[in-house]
Amino acid sequence: MPFFHKLILYITLGFLCLSLMLPGLWEVLRSTPNQSGLVAQHVDALNQLRAYNGMVAAVGFISGITIFNLERNRDLIIVLAIIMLFLATSRTISLFFDGVPGLLTLAYILTEFLIAMILLVFLPPKKPDLSVIEKVRVEGGMDSY
Numbered sequence: 462m463p464f465f466h467k468l469i470l471y472i473t474l475g476f477l478c479l480s481l482m483l484p485g486l487w488e489v490l491r492s493t494p495n496q497s498g499l500v501a502q503h504v505d506a507l508n509q510l511r512a513y514n515g516m517v518a519a520v521g522f523i524s525g526i527t528i529f530n531l532e533r534n535r536d537l538i539i540v541l542a543i544i545m546l547f548l549a550t551s552r553t554i555s556l557f558f559d560g561v562p563g564l565l566t567l568a569y570i571l572t573e574f575l576i577a578m579i580l581l582v583f584l585p586p587k588k589p590d591l592s593v594i595e596k597v598r599v600e601g602g603m604d605s606y
Contacts, residue, residue: 462532466583470531470538473579474524477541482521488514520544532585542580549573 489511501507524541527534552570556562 462585467531469579470583470585471528473576473583474528474538474541477576478521478525478528480521482518482525485514485516485518485521489518532588535585535587538580538584542577542584545573545577545580549577
């Protein structure tokens with residue numbers, strides 16, 4: 462895998478990690494809900510928002526773990542791309558049902574689609590399954606050559 466491709470993945474996954482994990486954890490561990498964003502008036506709604514932010518933090522954490530070995534964590538990169546595609550698609554559907562949001566939310570939609578595309582385009586190549594190669598070598602008589 463070319464260094465430039467790895468660098469793009471490192472930057473994208475690092476951005477995803479920090480932009481999801483830090484705010485997600487902040488909102489989970491806060492004693493009072495954030496009044497500048499979504500406002501929950503009921504205990505059940507507060508619980509749902511904390512759970513949502515916990516899930517956001519978990520996705521950020523997975524993004525951070527993925528950085529340590531891109532090739533081995535190829536499947537996690539695919540999962541993260543799928544999550545970003547679903548998120549961006551859901552926001553796009555919301556445009557039709559709920560109306561056009563502010564510029565920040567529109568920027569989120571574009572950023573989420575962009576991150577998904579980067580993760581899929583620069584996906585590390587699939588490594589061959591060495592256990593199958595070894596089995597063919599031993600059982601197939603490749604030792605006789």
